[in-house]
Amino acid sequence: xxxxxxxxxxxxxxxxxxxxxEKWVDIIKGVDLTLxxxxxxxxxxxxxxxxxxxxxxxxxxxxxxxxxxxxxxxxFDGMELTTxxxxxxxxxxxxxxxxxxxxxxxxxxxxxxxIDQHTEAPLQYRLQKRxxxxxxxxxxxxxxxxxxxxxxxxRYPHQVSGGQLQRAMTAMxxxxxxxxxxxDEPTTALDVTTQIEVLxxxxxxxxxxxxxxxxxxxxxxxxxxxxxxxxVLLKGEEVEEASTKEMLDNPKEDYTKSLWAVxxxxxxxxxxxxxxxxxxxxxxxxxxxxxGPKILDDVSFDIYEGMTxxxxxxxxxxxxxxxxxxxxxxPPSKGEVLxxxxxxxxxxxxxxxxxxxxxxxxxxxxxxxxxxxxxxxxIIGRPAQFYSGLKGTALKARVDELLDLIELEPxxxxxxxxxxxxxxxxxxxxxxxxxxxxxAFIICDEVTSALDQLVAExxxxxxxxxxxxxxxxxxxxxxxxxTVRSIADEVVVMQQGKVVEQGPKDxxxxxxxxxxxxxxxxxxxxxxxxxxxxxxxxxxxxxxxDAAAANMSK
Amino acid sequence: xGDILKLxxxxxxxxxxxxxxxxxxxxxxxxxxxxxxxxxxxxxGATEENLTALRKEMGLDKPAPVRYxxxxxxxxxxxxxxSIVTGxxxxxxxxxxxxxxxxxxxxxxxxxxxxxxxxGILVALLRNSIFDRxxxxxxxxxxxxxxxxxxxxxxxxxxxxxxxxxxxASLSKDMSFGELLNRTxxxxxxxxxxVVAHMMRMTRAAIINLLASPYIEMARLKGVPPLKVIVRxxxxxAWAPIINVVAxxxxxxxxxxxxxxxxxxxxxxxQVLVDAVSxxxxxxxxxCCLIFAATFIxxxxxxxxxxxxxxxxxxxxx
Numbered sequence: 001x002x003x004x005x006x007x008x009x010x011x012x013x014x015x016x017x018x019x020x021x022e023k024w025v026d027i028i029k030g031v032d033l034t035l036x037x038x039x040x041x042x043x044x045x046x047x048x049x050x051x052x053x054x055x056x057x058x059x060x061x062x063x064x065x066x067x068x069x070x071x072x073x074x075x076f077d078g079m080e081l082t083t084x085x086x087x088x089x090x091x092x093x094x095x096x097x098x099x100x101x102x103x104x105x106x107x108x109x110x111x112x113x114x115i116d117q118h119t120e121a122p123l124q125y126r127l128q129k130r131x132x133x134x135x136x137x138x139x140x141x142x143x144x145x146x147x148x149x150x151x152x153x154x155r156y157p158h159q160v161s162g163g164q165l166q167r168a169m170t171a172m173x174x175x176x177x178x179x180x181x182x183x184d185e186p187t188t189a190l191d192v193t194t195q196i197e198v199l200x201x202x203x204x205x206x207x208x209x210x211x212x213x214x215x216x217x218x219x220x221x222x223x224x225x226x227x228x229x230x231x232v233l234l235k236g237e238e239v240e241e242a243s244t245k246e247m248l249d250n251p252k253e254d255y256t257k258s259l260w261a262v263x264x265x266x267x268x269x270x271x272x273x274x275x276x277x278x279x280x281x282x283x284x285x286x287x288x289x290x291x292g293p294k295i296l297d298d299v300s301f302d303i304y305e306g307m308t309x310x311x312x313x314x315x316x317x318x319x320x321x322x323x324x325x326x327x328x329x330x331p332p333s334k335g336e337v338l339x340x341x342x343x344x345x346x347x348x349x350x351x352x353x354x355x356x357x358x359x360x361x362x363x364x365x366x367x368x369x370x371x372x373x374x375x376x377x378x379i380i381g382r383p384a385q386f387y388s389g390l391k392g393t394a395l396k397a398r399v400d401e402l403l404d405l406i407e408l409e410p411x412x413x414x415x416x417x418x419x420x421x422x423x424x425x426x427x428x429x430x431x432x433x434x435x436x437x438x439x440a441f442i443i444c445d446e447v448t449s450a451l452d453q454l455v456a457e458x459x460x461x462x463x464x465x466x467x468x469x470x471x472x473x474x475x476x477x478x479x480x481x482x483t484v485r486s487i488a489d490e491v492v493v494m495q496q497g498k499v500v501e502q503g504p505k506d507x508x509x510x511x512x513x514x515x516x517x518x519x520x521x522x523x524x525x526x527x528x529x530x531x532x533x534x535x536x537x538x539x540x541x542x543x544x545x546d547a548a549a550a551n552m553s554k
Numbered sequence: 555x556g557d558i559l560k561l562x563x564x565x566x567x568x569x570x571x572x573x574x575x576x577x578x579x580x581x582x583x584x585x586x587x588x589x590x591x592x593x594x595x596x597x598x599g600a601t602e603e604n605l606t607a608l609r610k611e612m613g614l615d616k617p618a619p620v621r622y623x624x625x626x627x628x629x630x631x632x633x634x635x636x637s638i639v640t641g642x643x644x645x646x647x648x649x650x651x652x653x654x655x656x657x658x659x660x661x662x663x664x665x666x667x668x669x670x671x672x673x674g675i676l677v678a679l680l681r682n683s684i685f686d687r688x689x690x691x692x693x694x695x696x697x698x699x700x701x702x703x704x705x706x707x708x709x710x711x712x713x714x715x716x717x718x719x720x721x722x723a724s725l726s727k728d729m730s731f732g733e734l735l736n737r738t739x740x741x742x743x744x745x746x747x748x749v750v751a752h753m754m755r756m757t758r759a760a761i762i763n764l765l766a767s768p769y770i771e772m773a774r775l776k777g778v779p780p781l782k783v784i785v786r787x788x789x790x791x792a793w794a795p796i797i798n799v800v801a802x803x804x805x806x807x808x809x810x811x812x813x814x815x816x817x818x819x820x821x822x823x824x825q826v827l828v829d830a831v832s833x834x835x836x837x838x839x840x841x842c843c844l845i846f847a848a849t850f851i852x853x854x855x856x857x858x859x860x861x862x863x864x865x866x867x868x869x870x871x872x
Contacts, residue, residue, distance in 0.1 A: 059775060064766070094777035106768040111790035111866050121776045156870045172776075 008179055008212050009035040009058060009076050015069040016053050016062065016236075027053055027066065029236040037179065038210040042227030042244070044217060044259075046452035047423070049233040051216040055182040058214060059097050060089040077179065094121035098173035102185040104165035108157035114165075115153030118172045127176060140171040143208070144201040145541065163194035167201050174205060181206070183215045187222060191314040191479055192523040196544050199225055199525075200536060218452060220259060221525035224248060225532040232256050244529050258454065260527075265457055267464045269505050270307050270489045277341040278302035279441055279473050280326060280359075285335035287325050295321045296332070297497040303441065306467065308474040310488035310505075312481065312520065318497040319477045323443045326475070327359055357387045360434035364446035366426035370418040376403075376429055377414045383436040402432040406462060424455035431462065441473045448483055460487050481524045485509065493517050519548050557871060562859050569855045576847040577629070581622045584836050594834050595638055625840070634841035639833050644841045648826060652845060654725065655815075655822035658738055659807035662745035667800055670750045674757025674796075679784050681762060693751030705744045705817040712740055723820040741818040745811065749803040756799040760792035767791075794861035801857030809846040 016028040028050045035041050043051045053066065060081030062068050074081040076097065081089055093099075098121075101107035109117060119133035128136065134153070141149035144167040157165060166186055173181050186202065187195040203226060206213055215226045223230055223244075230247045232239040232255070240253045251257050280303040287296040296318050303309045311319045324330040326337055328348030337344040339358065345351045363369040370379060377399055384390050384398045400410040406428040418426055427447060434442050444463065448456035464487060466472060478484060484491060484505070491508040493501040493516065501514040513521065522539070525531060536544070592608040593600065609615050613624065628635060634644035673693075677686045696704065713721035719739045729737070761784055764770060773787045812824035823842060830838035862868050 056775075061775060063771070090777045090779065092777070093775050099772065099775040101768055101772055103768060107772040109769040109773070109787050109791070111864075112786075120773075120778065124777060156866050158867050159870060 005036050005038065007034060008037045008039075009033070010073075011054075011058065011075075012073040014054065014057055014072045014074065016050070016057055016066055016072075017069055018053075018066045020065075024067070026069075027236050028057070031233070031236070031238050033058075033231065035180070035212050035214065037212055039229070040206060040213045040215055040227045042215045042217065042223035042230040043233060044220060044223050044230060045233035045239075046218060046454065048235065050236040051218075051233055052184050054233070055099075055184050055214055055216050058180070058182060059093055059099065060084060061093070091125075094178075095125045095127070095176040096178050097180045097182065098176070098178040100166075100169050100173045100181060100183045100186050103189050104169040104186075105157065105162055105189075107169065108165060110157055113154055113156055114160065114168050114172075118153060118168070118175055121172075122175050125176060133175070137171065137175065140174050140205075141168065143205060144168075144171050145197070146171075161194075163190055163198055166190060166194075166198050170198070170202055170205065174209065174211075177209060178211065180212045180214070183213055183217075183226075185217055188217065188219070192481070192525075193314060193519055193544075193548070195222075196523045196525075196532070196535075199532060200541065200544065202226070203532070219525070221527050221531075224527055224529045225525060232259070248527055248529065265460060265486045267308075267487055271504065272304050272307070272490075276304060278338070279305045279340060280344075280475070281338040281341075282322065282326070283336045283338065285322070285325055285332045285337065287321055287330055287332045289330070294333075295497050296325065299335075299494075299497070299499055301492045301499060301502055303473050303475055305440065305473055306471045307489045308467065308476055308487055309490045309492060310476040310478060310484040311492045311494060312478060312484055313494035314479060316496075317494040319494055320445060321497075322494070323361070323445060323475065323477060327361060327443065353387060357437040358439050359441045359443065360437050360439040361443045361445065362427070362430045362434050362447050365450055366423065366430045367418075367450075369430060370426055370433075372418050374417070375414075376416050376418070376421075379418070379429060380432045380436050383433060387437045398436070402436055405435060405466065406432045408432075422455075423451055424458060427451060427455075427459055428462065431459075431466070435466070435470070439472070441475070443475045443477070445477045446479070447476075449478065449480060456483075457486075463487065481521060493520065558862065558868060561862055561868070565855050565858050569851045573844075573848055573851055576851075577626060577844060578622070580840055580843045580847070581625060582618070584840055585618055587836075591638060591834070591836060629841070629844060634844075635837040637830075637835050637838055639830075639835045644837050647838060648823060648841055648845070651821055651823045651826050654820070655808060655811060655824065657734075658741060658745070658811065658815075658820065658822060659804065661735070661738060661742040662749070662807050663804055665742065666746040666750050666803075667753065669746070670753035670800075671757050671796065673750070674754045675761065675784055675789065677754070678758045678761040678765075678788075679781055681758070689754070693754055696747040697751035700813075701744055701748050702813045702817050704747055705741070705814055708740050708744055709817075712743075721818075723818040725821060738820070741811075741814050741820050744814050744817075745807055749806060753796070753799050753803055757792070757796050760795045761788045764788045764791055790864070793864035797860040797864070798857045801853040801860075805850045805853045808849050 011031065011033040014028055014031045014033070015026060017024040018027045031050075031054060033041070033054070043054060045051050053063070056063055057068060057074060058076075060068075060074055060076075068074075068082055072082055076092065079088075079092075108114065115134055115137050118137045119128075119130060122128045122133040122136070123130060127133075137153050138149050141152060146152050146164055146167055152160065152164070152168070160168065170186070183202065187198050190198060199222065205211075215223060217223050227244050229241060229243050231241040232247075232253070234255055239255050240247075240251070247256070248260075251260055282302075283300050285296055285299045286294055288294045299318070299322055301309065311322060313319050321330065325332050326344075328344070328346060328351055331346035337346075339355070345355060348356065377396075380402050381395055381399050384402070385395055388398070390398050399414065403410040403413055408425065408428055413421075413425075418429070421429065430447070448459055451459065460483065463474065467474065474487075476483070476488060488505045491502065491505050492499055493508075493514065495516050500516050501508070508517065509521070511518075522535065523544070542548075590605075592605045592612065592614060596604055596608060613621060625635065632645050634648075636642065637644055637647055640647070673689060677689050680686050709721045712719045720737050721740070723738050723741050725734070725737065765788060770783060770787055773783050778787070811822060812828060814820070815822040815824040816828065823845070826838065827842040829835070830842065
């Protein structure tokens with residue numbers, strides 16, 4: 001295989017416009033990019049930076065409602081894509097430039113078998129006969145370390161797990177041995193333990209075939225493992241570009257430095273008060289959904305007043321179900337939830353107003369948890385009215401006070417609708433809505449995982465301040481260990497509906513660990529560009545991710 | 555597969571329950587109508603003894619629930635009693651007529667369903683083009699004109715002016731199949747024009763609804779040509795709503811043809827129903843209503859099952 005280092009993709013002055021509010025506005029404002037054969041470039045930035053739009057643009061593709069402006073130039077291997085016809089561009093897609101999407105679960109067609117989708121491009125371009133293409137697919141599945149490589153392709157997408165699908169999608173992108181692959185946040189939707197396998201697989205296969213790649217992500221630690229060079233983007237413009245090592249060691253621009261510094265916030269650890277009754281206490285709780293299998297199996301943990309307990313684990317480990325049991329949405333099938341030492345009514349429908357107000361929720365997606373047709377004043381005002389019976393000017397004063405608490409100017413936000421707010425502001429409204437009930441205890445369900453890191457940090461600081469001022473207890477459900485490190489006082493680790501380890505945060509982050517905690521901790525990518533390589537050498541590919549978790553439960 | 559059989563079994567059971575409820579409603583609605591059947595049959599000159607004798611003979615002296623059960627147990631074996639007017643067995647009056655209606659519906663369906671779905675795919679592909687708009691306007695025009703009006707227009711042109719097809723769809727026993735198709739072409743075409751628009755628009759909407767899905771973008775970025783994107787990637791996931799609309803329209807083809815049958819003097823069940831209502835021939839009316847209800851339920855059931863079968867998550871459980 002020749003390791004030719006000539007220029008493969010050259011983008012000059014790329015401008016892409018998007019149609020919004022009846023006019024075209026610039027989303028990408030003149031970005032240049034040069035990618036050589038076999039090179040991996042990381043595109044990094046917050047949401048709205050235009051990373052994905054550039055990624056699609058590199059294929060000459062403008063998403064619905066966007067267009068590539070005049071004067072832009074996208075030259076792929078000597079061919080100018082901005083002037084090429086639709087069918088010329090189509091001939092490149094899938095064969096010479098391939099795309100790996102963020103959510104493999106949504107990007108595989110549910111109606112067709114995985115292998116039929118895999119072989120679609122090779123058959124379309126008549127590169128291979130069906131049988132050859134299928135054999136090649138199985139070979140790629142094997143290289144990407146998918147279980148049962150000869151059989152897995154004949155399943156439908158919903159029959160395969162998320163991490164496996166993401167690898168199958170990478171295999172699909174490889175089907176025609178393209179010169180360039182666009183990876184658009186390929187591991188963002190995955191658990192850390194699953195992510196690591198996918199990262200290792202992607203890196204491996206890109207090296208094997210000397211494929212060039214654009215790796216789009218908002219996660220710095222991930223891009224540090226994958227990319228040779230990193231380009232930082234902000235609001236459709238380039239901030240800076242440098243080799244990965246250079247960029248990590250001495251970033252030049254302030255914006256880049258601020259991105260790097262994100263994980264600095266850490267609230268001091270509090271300790272349990274002696275001889276106090278816990279605010280919330282789960283005692284040997286079992287729970288299941290409509291006579292299905294047990295989702296929670298003998299779960300016990302305590303949450304004390306004014307403290308934050310982080311509940312961590314992969315998706316499906318029972319974190320959110322535990323929250324549903326506490327709030328009464330899902331009555332436990334066995335066991336008891338105690339509130340200040342007395343049993344909490346199981347079903348929320350039978351709880352008194354005072355019981356209900358004690359325990360409030362903040363949700364992951366502020367977008368979908370705020371009614372888009374209702375003004376902010378009413379979103380926050382309704383619980384204040386319901387629980388405290390406030391009316392008229394008293395209610396208005398209370399809403400203003402709450403808006404002040406969440407650091408939003410009342411006069412500006414009082415009459416707005418949720419769609420007029422940014423993601424971080426919406427999440428703040430979610431917090432204010434929970435505070436309006438004057439609870440003792442708030443469940444935060446992945447509240448920062450849909451947000452950019454800088455915004456998420458702001459939310460964490462706010463939650464910490466509120467906790468100190470109002471003596472709140474938080475149950476913080478998350479899969480992100482960086483968040484745990486910054487805000488938790490105590491940690492509960494869950495796996496398959498069981499609590500595998502619990503204790504104060506400082507103990508959790510110092511060995512010895514339960515093997516599962518160890519697996520979780522070691523799977524969190526670090527800023528060190530050699531982290532993945534070192535980890536693979538230390539643990540071996542068999543002891544990572546799902547494979548390791550599966551070994552453990554044997 | 556066991557799950558699907560169970561689902562289908564459940565739907566079938568539910569359909570039977572609904573049919574039973576409808577049979578009760580039909581029977582007692584007719585029961586509620588004012589007037590005395592015996593009186594109606596014998597006319598003005600009936601004596602009291604004659605009336606009593608006839609009531610006894612027809613079983614009208616028994617309480618309503620008993621008569622309902624008798625009627626129902628007969629209906630299960632397709633014995634709907636005798637016509638009051640002619641004394642013939644209801645099933646023999648309706649039987650052939652119902653087959654004729656089924657034939658006409660099938661004729662219209664065989665043309666309209668493929669046409670509607672291919673047109674739907676085509677307008678989804680060429681969405682917002684001139685072709686899309688023209689197709690929309692034409693099908694909307696045909697759906698919004700009453701079918702008897704459409705029928706007369708077709709007769710005017712195809713039968714009277716151009717003399718291509720017969721205006722009256724009279725049937726005889728010794729006709730060849732070709733001649734049968736020729737004679738029933740105009741009523742079938744009328745029905746086609748009425749139902750195509752609805753199905754076409756649903757196909758278009760169901761497909762376009764899916765075009766924003768990530769897997770459609772993925773297909774495009776794999777270099778799949780536009781028509782194939784729609785046929786191979788969007789359509790298989792759009793079947794459920796399309797099948798439902800198709801089923802509703804097929805039901806209409808059977809139960810809603812009264813006017814078309816009258817216009818073309820076609821010997822179908824619609825005509826029988828109209829006659830029976832005007833002559834207060836209640837056993838016939840009840841039987842027709844029950845048949846229509848059963849048709850509706852069966853077709854909706856088929857649509858439900860079809861929608862389930864097109865869902866790969868149900869066909870291939872984990």
